Amino acid sequence: MDLPARQRSLREHNLAVVMRLVARNAPLSRAAIAAQSGLTRATVSAIVDELIAGGLVTEVSPPPPNGAGRPATGVVLSGATPAGLGMEINVDYLAVCVLDLAGNVRHRAHLTADQRGRTPSQTWSGLGALARAAHKAAVAQGLSIAGATVALPGLVSEQTVRIAPNLGWTETPIPAHIDGVPLSGGNEANLAALGELHALPGSEPSSFVYVSGEIGIGAGLVVNGQLFTGTQGWAGELGHVTVDPAGPDCTCGSRGCLEQYAGEDAIRSLSGLPSADLPRAAAEGSPPVLAALAQAGTALGVALSSAVNLLDLPCVVLGSHLAPLAPWLSPAIEHELQQRVLTSRWSTLEVRPSALGADAAIIGAARTVTSAIITSPAPYLASR
Amino acid sequence: MDLPARQRSLREHNLAVVMRLVARNAPLSRAAIAAQSGLTRATVSAIVDELIAGGLVTEVSPPPPNGAGRPATGVVLSGATPAGLGMEINVDYLAVCVLDLAGNVRHRAHLTADQRGRTPSQTWSGLGALARAAHKAAVAQGLSIAGATVALPGLVSEQTVRIAPNLGWTETPIPAHIDGVPLSGGNEANLAALGELHALPGSEPSSFVYVSGEIGIGAGLVVNGQLFTGTQGWAGELGHVTVDPAGPDCTCGSRGCLEQYAGEDAIRSLSGLPSADLPRAAAEGSPPVLAALAQAGTALGVALSSAVNLLDLPCVVLGSHLAPLAPWLSPAIEHELQQRVLTSRWSTLEVRPSALGADAAIIGAARTVTSAIITSPAPYLASR
Numbered sequence: 001m002d003l004p005a006r007q008r009s010l011r012e013h014n015l016a017v018v019m020r021l022v023a024r025n026a027p028l029s030r031a032a033i034a035a036q037s038g039l040t041r042a043t044v045s046a047i048v049d050e051l052i053a054g055g056l057v058t059e060v061s062p063p064p065p066n067g068a069g070r071p072a073t074g075v076v077l078s079g080a081t082p083a084g085l086g087m088e089i090n091v092d093y094l095a096v097c098v099l100d101l102a103g104n105v106r107h108r109a110h111l112t113a114d115q116r117g118r119t120p121s122q123t124w125s126g127l128g129a130l131a132r133a134a135h136k137a138a139v140a141q142g143l144s145i146a147g148a149t150v151a152l153p154g155l156v157s158e159q160t161v162r163i164a165p166n167l168g169w170t171e172t173p174i175p176a177h178i179d180g181v182p183l184s185g186g187n188e189a190n191l192a193a194l195g196e197l198h199a200l201p202g203s204e205p206s207s208f209v210y211v212s213g214e215i216g217i218g219a220g221l222v223v224n225g226q227l228f229t230g231t232q233g234w235a236g237e238l239g240h241v242t243v244d245p246a247g248p249d250c251t252c253g254s255r256g257c258l259e260q261y262a263g264e265d266a267i268r269s270l271s272g273l274p275s276a277d278l279p280r281a282a283a284e285g286s287p288p289v290l291a292a293l294a295q296a297g298t299a300l301g302v303a304l305s306s307a308v309n310l311l312d313l314p315c316v317v318l319g320s321h322l323a324p325l326a327p328w329l330s331p332a333i334e335h336e337l338q339q340r341v342l343t344s345r346w347s348t349l350e351v352r353p354s355a356l357g358a359d360a361a362i363i364g365a366a367r368t369v370t371s372a373i374i375t376s377p378a379p380y381l382a383s384r
Numbered sequence: 385m386d387l388p389a390r391q392r393s394l395r396e397h398n399l400a401v402v403m404r405l406v407a408r409n410a411p412l413s414r415a416a417i418a419a420q421s422g423l424t425r426a427t428v429s430a431i432v433d434e435l436i437a438g439g440l441v442t443e444v445s446p447p448p449p450n451g452a453g454r455p456a457t458g459v460v461l462s463g464a465t466p467a468g469l470g471m472e473i474n475v476d477y478l479a480v481c482v483l484d485l486a487g488n489v490r491h492r493a494h495l496t497a498d499q500r501g502r503t504p505s506q507t508w509s510g511l512g513a514l515a516r517a518a519h520k521a522a523v524a525q526g527l528s529i530a531g532a533t534v535a536l537p538g539l540v541s542e543q544t545v546r547i548a549p550n551l552g553w554t555e556t557p558i559p560a561h562i563d564g565v566p567l568s569g570g571n572e573a574n575l576a577a578l579g580e581l582h583a584l585p586g587s588e589p590s591s592f593v594y595v596s597g598e599i600g601i602g603a604g605l606v607v608n609g610q611l612f613t614g615t616q617g618w619a620g621e622l623g624h625v626t627v628d629p630a631g632p633d634c635t636c637g638s639r640g641c642l643e644q645y646a647g648e649d650a651i652r653s654l655s656g657l658p659s660a661d662l663p664r665a666a667a668e669g670s671p672p673v674l675a676a677l678a679q680a681g682t683a684l685g686v687a688l689s690s691a692v693n694l695l696d697l698p699c700v701v702l703g704s705h706l707a708p709l710a711p712w713l714s715p716a717i718e719h720e721l722q723q724r725v726l727t728s729r730w731s732t733l734e735v736r737p738s739a740l741g742a743d744a745a746i747i748g749a750a751r752t753v754t755s756a757i758i759t760s761p762a763p764y765l766a767s768r
Contacts, residue, residue: 340641
């Protein structure tokens with residue numbers, strides 16, 4: 001379409017308005033979309049037809065409510081094309097998923113493999129193999145991959161991993177494409193927090209610290225439904241908050257960082273067990289495991305108290321390997337929060353496990369692709 | 385004026401647009417306001433006339449630039465009525481100022497007096513006397529006080545001081561008026577950070593941690609030119625960030641809080657001197673004073689490193705009693721930031737003294753009154 005600039009921008013705006021309404025409240029009849037958007041029926045119908053032609057939405061006939069009346073046709077997000085590819089490189093695994101516009105995971109793969117002995121190009125090549133398999137699985141289901149995002153355990157800016165201390169990466173470029181799909185990168189904890197945000201029921205504005213516990217520890221900060229990323233996108237480095245200024249040396253060059261008390265390696269060296277075995281051993285009452293988890297919980301509580309004192313957030317979400325350990329970590333965390341947070345008497349501080357567990361980062365990464373299409377469908381439609 | 389709702393809201397919007405332009409770029413000719421706002425000359429002239437009649441702006445004739453051409457008349461914020469009353473209750477002093485719409489301090493008073501032996505009503509009565517004197521001084525200069533805000537060293541919500549540990553206040557109501565003027569309350573460090581933000585040159589978006597060092601220590605967090613207050617307005621409790629989990633007991637009920645290393649009482653008990661005497665003694669090389677400041681600087685550096693790791697802010701502003709001590713505190717703070725902030729290799733972390741010093745909180749408090757009028761002039765004009 002060749003419209004003057006002002007009319008084109010109006011059309012893009014209206015496309016996005018309708019996409020957002022359908023994403024939040026589907027199924028919606030065309031009449032309901034018109035009523036909720038303030039657009040005319042004719043405008044809504046033209047937009048819906050365009051979105052259907054572009055494969056972004058589809059129309060369904062919902063079952064009649066309690067048998068009464070003629071059922072209206074409802075517009076819903078398309079379960080078919082397009083989809084987002086979400087990926088993760090972490091210290092001891094690679095993972096990938098395909099998410100459709102309606103938020104369903106259509107493919108998922110997880111490969112346990114320590115990346116610390118590998119060069120970055122070996123790691124990218126391993127991830128490329130997972131991406132190819134995911135791409136094939138998506139095409140077989142009638143999906144087309146619109147873009148890819150990779151979650152990384154470190155500082156990311158300008159398509160470069162500035163540092164990922166536990167991978168041993170510094171100034172490592174992120175390829176522009178993976179398996180022919182445009183690729184961008186982001187911090188693993190931030191992307192996992194985004195995944196968790198979208199998994200929450202209801203449309204209430206939500207605020208929480210999402211704690212990602214792997215070999216390293218990171219955090220994603222969600223304030224009133226928005227990711228808080230600081231001035232350079234590097235907020236949330238909870239793993240390097242000081243727990244004890246005279247504590248053990250950290251891989252980052254500092255001392256007494258939270259990671260040295262509550263990271264996977266720290267818990268393993270105290271408990272003698274890999275993290276996968278910890279929940280069962282803790283449930284069986286193993287003394288070294290309970291002692292290791294008590295130390296980790298106390299250190300998490302000290303660092304999270306500093307975070308809550310600074311950020312005033314009402315909820316802590318324990319993610320990845322910490323999620324199944326929540327029953328043993330939460331009491332110590334809550335004890336420290338109660339003692340150390342100045343506002344604890346006036347506010348309820350909730351500590352809960354992640355709803356998505358180990359998949360939060362890949363789902364959040366894929367979400368950045370599908371959310372971009374939902375928020376601004378015009379560029380996607382123009383590219384087809 | 386009795387306009388239909390839509391037209392009234394358009395008028396209020398246009399009033400605010402013109403006020404903001406004048407506040408930022410004065411002096412501006414009516415023609416320049418029209419050009420920069422996109423409003424017609426006739427609309428701008430009607431609005432400017434209304435703002436002049438309400439005492440919010442005035443017209444001046446600037447000197448001709450280099451003798452060339454006929455000088456245009458410029459619209460500037462009114463140096464006359466109205467004005468804001470900014471006040472502060474702190475542990476060992478009371479303070480007040482009157483700020484006009486152009487940002488000039490027109491009256492200022494500071495009363496050294498320890499409030500810890502007093503009841504809240506004795507303190508409010510002492511502040512009331514300062515407010516009365518300020519009100520008189522304002523009227524004598526042709527100003528009218530449009531509102532008052534009081535800065536308090538604690539948690540404030542719903543017109544109540546929830547807790548101010550160093551004052552010994554809990555659940556203390558803030559009066560609705562002081563000397564007949566509507567009164568609201570806010571956290572001292574947040575208001576000081578607002579004062580500091582407005583004192584910065586230029587219109588660049590700015591991000592910093594403002595550290596308020598009195599008997600207690602608080603912080604105001606400014607992210608891209610906006611105060612970050614968290615979900616309940618309680619963000620920035622830097623004084624209760626843990627420096628050492630096994631450290632000395634704090635008035636808040638926790639242990640090892642920053643306040644116990646870098647608060648005025650902590651520095652005094654190590655150095656043997658009140659804070660007013662510290663800069664001279666430090667300049668003279670007094671060993672106990674230098675040792676006390678080194679300890680305070682290191683503790684500030686540990687807590688600020690946690691803040692920067694979590695919030696990703698590029699600048700630390702040392703306020704109130706810490707400002708004149710910056711030459712002795714900054715080296716230890718910078719050493720800790722360099723060692724403990726994960727991103728320190730990729731970003732410049734500036735540590736600098738406050739531009740406003742001890743007056744930041746009262747100026748920021750008065751600013752909330754004048755900013756409300758500048759941002760939304762219609763309610764003020766309607767009330768006259």
